[in-house]
Amino acid sequence: NKKNDPKAFISFYSEEMYQDIVRKKQIESRMQSAMDHGEFVVYFQPKVDIETNKVVAAEALVRWKDPQNGLISPGEFIPIFEKNGFLEILDMYVIDTVLTYMSSWRGKYAPISVSVNLSKTYIFQEGFAQRIYDMTQKHGIEAKYLELEITESTMLDNSERLIALIKELKSFGFLISMDDFGSGYSSLNMLKEMPIDIIKLDQVFLRSNEQTREKSKLIVEGIMDMINLLGIDSVAEGVETKDQLQLLYDVHCRIAQGFYFYKPMPISEFEKLL
Numbered sequence: 001n002k003k004n005d006p007k008a009f010i011s012f013y014s015e016e017m018y019q020d021i022v023r024k025k026q027i028e029s030r031m032q033s034a035m036d037h038g039e040f041v042v043y044f045q046p047k048v049d050i051e052t053n054k055v056v057a058a059e060a061l062v063r064w065k066d067p068q069n070g071l072i073s074p075g076e077f078i079p080i081f082e083k084n085g086f087l088e089i090l091d092m093y094v095i096d097t098v099l100t101y102m103s104s105w106r107g108k109y110a111p112i113s114v115s116v117n118l119s120k121t122y123i124f125q126e127g128f129a130q131r132i133y134d135m136t137q138k139h140g141i142e143a144k145y146l147e148l149e150i151t152e153s154t155m156l157d158n159s160e161r162l163i164a165l166i167k168e169l170k171s172f173g174f175l176i177s178m179d180d181f182g183s184g185y186s187s188l189n190m191l192k193e194m195p196i197d198i199i200k201l202d203q204v205f206l207r208s209n210e211q212t213r214e215k216s217k218l219i220v221e222g223i224m225d226m227i228n229l230l231g232i233d234s235v236a237e238g239v240e241t242k243d244q245l246q247l248l249y250d251v252h253c254r255i256a257q258g259f260y261f262y263k264p265m266p267i268s269e270f271e272k273l274l
């Protein structure tokens with residue numbers, strides 16, 4: 001019986017692990033040249049006001065267009081870059097690119113706020129807030145149009161430092177949102193202390209099946225009541241169906257982001273929407 005053969009077991013897993021390591025090494029050996037050759041591309045996913053159907057904001061999401069391997073998903077390379085330190089370089093590039101686009105929109109389109117994703121691997125560096133602020137100044141963009149998304153998981157182990165950082169970022173005028181809210185860490189108590197402007201409800205809140213539908217709705221309802229009472233704005237992530245949209249109307253969550261409205265799109269397409 002092959003299944004119980006320890007040798008087969010070991011070689012099966014080591015082959016898979018070996019392939020993972022090779023893939024990871026490939027990504028790491030290519031990342032700098034990918035940056036130099038402009039293979040990192042910033043996509044925009046609109047955030048929609050469900051009452052008016054208007055695009056009210058957008059999130060910048062990075063894509064890697066590797067000429068050899070095709071599109072590589074951020075879900076694969078971001079964790080690698082978080083470990084090897086390259087994410088800071090990539091995220092500063094994304095922010096600079098977003099600000100460059102925003103400054104080219106001046107006088108053409110009404111101003112719109114764009115969010116970027118940050119990582120705990122570099123935000124606690126001395127002078128980080130000033131550095132981001134200097135970038136907005138260089139491009140002549142008011143800080144209030146740049147929204148900074150910090151994931152819920154960052155709040156867990158760094159709460160004291162994070163509160164101080166968020167206060168500093170807000171003093172420069174940036175909007176701060178808590179990304180992936182409810183995706184796995186208990187963040188309810190943190191809401192008391194984190195001076196955030198916006199909560200991005202994780203996709204998990206919209207996913208349910210026959211058995212969980214009723215309870216799922218009650219949970220979203222309760223959370224939205226709490227968020228609204230606290231005076232925090234909200235965005236629902238991962239809206240894919242009409243039923244999910246109906247749920248958002250029912251629970252008074254007004255801003256939605258998801259494939260039901262738009263997928264993340266290249267800049268040329270996004271500018272048509274503006």
Ligand code: C2E
Pocket residue numbers: 045060061062073074075078087091094117118119149179180237238239240257258259260264
């Ligand atoms: P996130 O910040 O929570 O971004 C939302 C993710 O959900 C995006 O995946 C988006 O394409 C996807 N999404 C949007 N609407 C729907 C929907 O209706 N259904 C489903 N199933 N998915 C939807 P993406 O672009 O693959 O990015 C994954 C994660 O990678 C992001 O999650 C974020 O944590 C990270 N990421 C992406 N770009 C950057 C970046 O420039 N810097 C950093 N630090 N992280 C980034």
Ligand code: MG
Pocket residue numbers: 059117149179
């Ligand atoms: Mg995000």
Ligand code: MG
Pocket residue numbers: 179180200202237
């Ligand atoms: Mg999210």
Ligand code: MG
Pocket residue numbers: 180
């Ligand atoms: Mg996410």
